[in-house]
Amino acid sequence: MQLLDYTFEEIEKIVLDLGEPRFRAKQLFEWLTKGAEFEEMKTLPKSFLDKLKEKGYTAQAIHIEDVLVSKLDGTKKYIYRLEDGNIIEGVLMKYKYGNTICVSTQVGCRMNCAFCASGLDGLIRNLTPGEILGQVVAVNKDNKEGKDRAITNIVLMGSGEPLDNYDNVTKFLDLVNSEKGLNISMRNISLSTCGVCDKIYKLADDGFTLTLTISLHAPDNETRETIMPITKKFKVEDIMKAVKYYFDKTGRRIVFEYSMINGKNDNVEEAQKLSRLLRGVPAHVNLIPLNYVKERGLHSASKDNIKTFMDVLNKNKISCTIRRTMGADIEGACGQLRRKYLKMGE
Numbered sequence: 001m002q003l004l005d006y007t008f009e010e011i012e013k014i015v016l017d018l019g020e021p022r023f024r025a026k027q028l029f030e031w032l033t034k035g036a037e038f039e040e041m042k043t044l045p046k047s048f049l050d051k052l053k054e055k056g057y058t059a060q061a062i063h064i065e066d067v068l069v070s071k072l073d074g075t076k077k078y079i080y081r082l083e084d085g086n087i088i089e090g091v092l093m094k095y096k097y098g099n100t101i102c103v104s105t106q107v108g109c110r111m112n113c114a115f116c117a118s119g120l121d122g123l124i125r126n127l128t129p130g131e132i133l134g135q136v137v138a139v140n141k142d143n144k145e146g147k148d149r150a151i152t153n154i155v156l157m158g159s160g161e162p163l164d165n166y167d168n169v170t171k172f173l174d175l176v177n178s179e180k181g182l183n184i185s186m187r188n189i190s191l192s193t194c195g196v197c198d199k200i201y202k203l204a205d206d207g208f209t210l211t212l213t214i215s216l217h218a219p220d221n222e223t224r225e226t227i228m229p230i231t232k233k234f235k236v237e238d239i240m241k242a243v244k245y246y247f248d249k250t251g252r253r254i255v256f257e258y259s260m261i262n263g264k265n266d267n268v269e270e271a272q273k274l275s276r277l278l279r280g281v282p283a284h285v286n287l288i289p290l291n292y293v294k295e296r297g298l299h300s301a302s303k304d305n306i307k308t309f310m311d312v313l314n315k316n317k318i319s320c321t322i323r324r325t326m327g328a329d330i331e332g333a334c335g336q337l338r339r340k341y342l343k344m345g346e
């Protein structure tokens with residue numbers, strides 16, 4: 001049982017059930033949020049820590065196994081080991097305004113998008129709230145350099161479809177947003193989904209006012225079905241209705257991700273279709289040069305095609321940027337590093 005899975009109120013109950021004074025809960029919660037193992041919790045008596053261990057509790061849910069640092073831009077790629085031996089990965093990107101961590105929400109993914117390494121093995125399992133929070137806590141500890149908090153922004157864009165693990169992901173959001181914890185504002189959190197529409201409505205109804213990012217990658221169902229199998233269940237029109245609902249409820253502008261794939265979705269006609277689809281929608285489009293994944297065999301659109309695509313969107317007054325490639329020298333695409341790491345162990 002991982003203590004990082006629990007809210008402050010739940011920790012308080014555990015502490016009281018063990019016959020300890022209430023104030024120990026605050027101390028324990030603070031140590032957990034700092035990424036401390038039991039041995040590092042200097043203000044807590046050994047007898048209390050022994051009781052926790054006897055009950056089968058562990059402090060940190062994940063452990064950093066390896067870190068790769070980009071020589072180009074300082075981006076760090078993390079490999080984490082979970083308690084059951086599974087391996088997941090994450091990224092820390094350093095920007096002028098702060099540090100953004102990209103977290104995984106599942107081991108593998110069942111959505112099987114045509115360009116993605118994470119879906120190659122299917123879904124292995126969901127991550128618990130503490131395993132998602134553990135990534136933030138561990139990387140925060142690794143990068144604090146004297147500051148209270150190194151992480152300013154979180155993007156749920158690593159391996160896994162966050163809305164396919166709804167309960168654990170939303171508990172993680174509550175935990176990371178908690179004033180008693182890392183206290184990271186919803187405004188600084190982005191959740192990227194391939195378009196699980198029923199859960200987009202639920203996210204809005206449950207009051208999560210984060211930046212919703214839609215992995216769209218095609219402006220029509222025909223093209224999108226060849227890239228993203230989820231399109232068979234939720235059509236582009238369903239996604240547009242769901243994001244309108246999300247915007248009306250939260251007032252947050254929607255971000256659309258569009259990976260530029262050579263010969264698939266990168267021509268002028270598609271740019272025109274995308275412009276029509278997004279007309280009047282409070283949206284921003286990120287055009288992403290595709291990261292090459294050997295097993296998938298798809299290549300990025302050319303620089304010229306990406307630039308022309310952006311010009312069409314701009315002409316149609318759609319806000320749009322081309323995503324800067326970060327950490328290109330250390331295995332770019334999500335899921336790639338994990339697979340490489342697993343192969344090394346074979």
Ligand code: SF4
Pocket residue numbers: 109110111112113116117118119158159160161194215
């Ligand atoms: S792009 Fe996202 S939803 Fe699609 S397979 Fe990869 S991790 Fe899953």
